[in-house]
Amino acid sequence: MLFLNVIVSTTTLLAYLLPFLAPRWFAFLSVLTLFLPFLLIVNLLFFLFWFIQLKKFIFVSGITLLLGITFINKFYNLQETILPKEESDFTVMSYNVRLFNKFKWYSKANIPQQIAQFVSEKNPDILCVQEYSELEKTRFSTYPYKQVFKEGKNIIVGNAIFSKYKIINKGKISFPGSSNNVVFADILKEKDTLRLYSMHLQSIKISTDIEDEAIEKMDESKSKYIYKRLSNAFKKQQEQAELIKKHYRACPYKKIVCGDLNNSAFSYVYRAVKETMQDTFETNGSGFGKTYNFKYYPARIDYILVDKTMLVKQFDTFNDFYNSDHFPLLARLNLKHRR
Known part of the structure; x- marks a missing residue:
């Protein structure tokens, strides 16, 4: 022993x-x-x-x-912290919607409408969407400002930011040799300008529905194949993280980074993207913070990272909302300097 x-x-x-x-x-x-x-x-x-x-x-x-x-x-976070609400608070949601079930991965009906209704109920001031598909019933028309970018040959995949606050500047970061990307928007919140990033880094392409029988049949050649695929994905993620870091180091505003990093909080990629920002789960979350519906592992690969000067007042992961292979995240923030 x-x-x-x-x-x-x-x-x-x-x-x-x-x-x-x-x-x-x-x-x-x-x-x-x-x-x-x-x-x-x-x-x-x-x-x-x-x-x-x-x-x-x-x-x-x-x-x-x-x-x-x-x-x-x-x-694992032992205790959730919820601070009192103030009028100056604002909320940010991040959600990888898996193309609103465009290719019918799930047999559930009306997934686009359910997602749109969920967003309407939570009513975030800023919404960041990864794997966005511009379906008719999910245009989020209540948001007067938006930044949407889509690309791809066979499958069009997008990144989007929707905002109740005015967007005064916007753009994108494309990754070489990948359909993954980042969009950003400079948002005017009262007298402050915030830089919002919605990112989706290279996928490691591990299915959420691996069955027990499949694991039992996993032989050496399949294990090597998965290992090689993971290694290659992590290398690409490093290149992408370095491009992101270079971009927002030149940003003069307070930053909020949302999205699917496709990597754990123990990784080089997470550390490179996070830098000195706060991880809202670590600050105010609870439990395992699972964001990806993987059968055997409480994977946390989606994040809302915020400037270290902001006050994180509440954070939630909605693990009971099964309409994608990811779960939505919601953070309540305040631009006050944290105490």
């Missing part, structure tokens, strides 16, 4: 370094970031195992967990 504990702890410590190691050079290690939550749980089980037996070996996983305390908060 001690030998296994040392192996797990050593692997976990190696995973702690991965946000600082570029996938371009360490693609074979970057895949390990997907398993860090599992490693943290196993370390906790070892810690409890030695604690029950009053063994000194408790320090092996104890020190490992202590060194990774900041990673635990990215994986």
